[in-house]
Amino acid sequence: MDESLPTTDAQAPGEQTRLRILDAAERLFAERTYDRTSVRDITEAAGANQAAVNYHFGGKDLLYRAVFDRLLAQLREQRIAKIAGAMREGDPTLESLLRAFATAFLEPLIDGADGMRRVVQLMSREMVAPHLPAEVFIKELADPVLRAMLEAMGRVRSGASEGAARLCVLSMVGQLVQLVRMRQMLMDVEQAVVPVSDVGVLVDHVVRFSVAGFEACLGGGESS
Amino acid sequence: MDESLPTTDAQAPGEQTRLRILDAAERLFAERTYDRTSVRDITEAAGANQAAVNYHFGGKDLLYRAVFDRLLAQLREQRIAKIAGAMREGDPTLESLLRAFATAFLEPLIDGADGMRRVVQLMSREMVAPHLPAEVFIKELADPVLRAMLEAMGRVRSGASEGAARLCVLSMVGQLVQLVRMRQMLMDVEQAVVPVSDVGVLVDHVVRFSVAGFEACLGGGESS
Structure with missing residues (x-):
């Protein structure tokens, strides 16, 4: 969703991925509950890979906290x-x-x-x-x-x-x-x-x- | 838990079973949520059989409504x-x-x-x-x-x-x-x-x- 925006320092590729994961996690945790949302669900929705969740947040529980x-x-x-x-x-x-x-x-x-x-x-x-x-x-x-x-x-x-x-x-x-x-x-x-x-x-x-x-x-x- | 009470019209055996199921359902729905509570969980906790839930309430959703x-x-x-x-x-x-x-x-x-x-x-x-x-x-x-x-x-x-x-x-x-x-x-x-x-x-x-x-x-x- 941010792809059309110009890439600034605040939206370097890594930061864009981080925000996409955060947005997808917020939406899925709200829709399906914490327990029924897997890291795979989130990365699929965000177009990212599972390693990115660990890299940016350190795991599902810390991603939830970040949301x-x-x-x-x-x-x-x-x-x-x-x-x-x-x-x-x-x-x-x-x-x-x-x-x-x-x-x-x-x-x-x-x-x-x-x-x-x-x-x-x-x-x-x-x-x-x-x-x-x-x-x-x-x-x-x-x-x-x-x-x-x-x-x-x-x-x-x-x-x-x-x-x-x-x-x-x-x-x-x-x-x-x-x-x-x-x-x-x-x-x-x-x-x-x-x-x-x-x-x-x-x-x-x-x-x-x-x-x-x-x-x-x-x-x-x-x-x- | 009501076994020690004298059996009156209001607590005929069928009525006792109905109340035990209702009590067990209330406790389990509160502890585990609706989705994670099965009719079997409830009847086991209530010391009743599954037919009793259908007989007294007509199914899990109507039992939940009765609670x-x-x-x-x-x-x-x-x-x-x-x-x-x-x-x-x-x-x-x-x-x-x-x-x-x-x-x-x-x-x-x-x-x-x-x-x-x-x-x-x-x-x-x-x-x-x-x-x-x-x-x-x-x-x-x-x-x-x-x-x-x-x-x-x-x-x-x-x-x-x-x-x-x-x-x-x-x-x-x-x-x-x-x-x-x-x-x-x-x-x-x-x-x-x-x-x-x-x-x-x-x-x-x-x-x-x-x-x-x-x-x-x-x-x-x-x-x-």
């Missing part, structure tokens, strides 16, 4: 960038911060193309049949994003208890994950329990609900 | 009973209603014995590799509990918009599911991101956060 490292880095950078963006605006408030967070979280997962549906599938499979230690998710995604949120919240809301703030962020993440899950479920069901068509409506709801929830739980006062 | 029917009925009845209990109390409020709901949801999943850990495992497996139509979960669990909540909310809070109320209940369920998931994840991780030891703290947080969220989103006014 998640790339994925978690993408999600982490997207979310942290949105939080930073909200804080650079003229007069950041609790509401503008939470809106940026909800948008960063929902938009790619709901409106994304096949790629993001794959992310959800891959993450769910890993949750049920884990092949990676839970620390990976905490360290590569949950913790850095939580730290960015707590730091930003300290600026829009001084004197808030950090323990309460952590639980509040968790309350918000739970709502967002549930909306993604329900939406996928309800797309198969004719009778729509919730309005699922409009991401904007969902973001508005989560932001309004959560601003009130944060206010009630955080303590402290509005900064500046 | 979920029993499970979803249990969860549904527990939750609806707690909601009804809260509404029978002297002066039900939005807070007492949401507290009853959070407790009904978290307590069995967090403090339950192996049985409830199995429920979580079984539900997660089904979510990732569905063998049942999504309608089953909507019809047997989500919808009836949602209806009970909306009816109760109409009594503690008149004039609330039903669309907003649905989204609010979803916001609460999302928080609760996320807490169960994070707690399981964090039990493996030394560094605890949130205080996970005390169910009471978690219930208090979700109730405080959600009462404020409902108030902000529902519209209408306090009843009576």
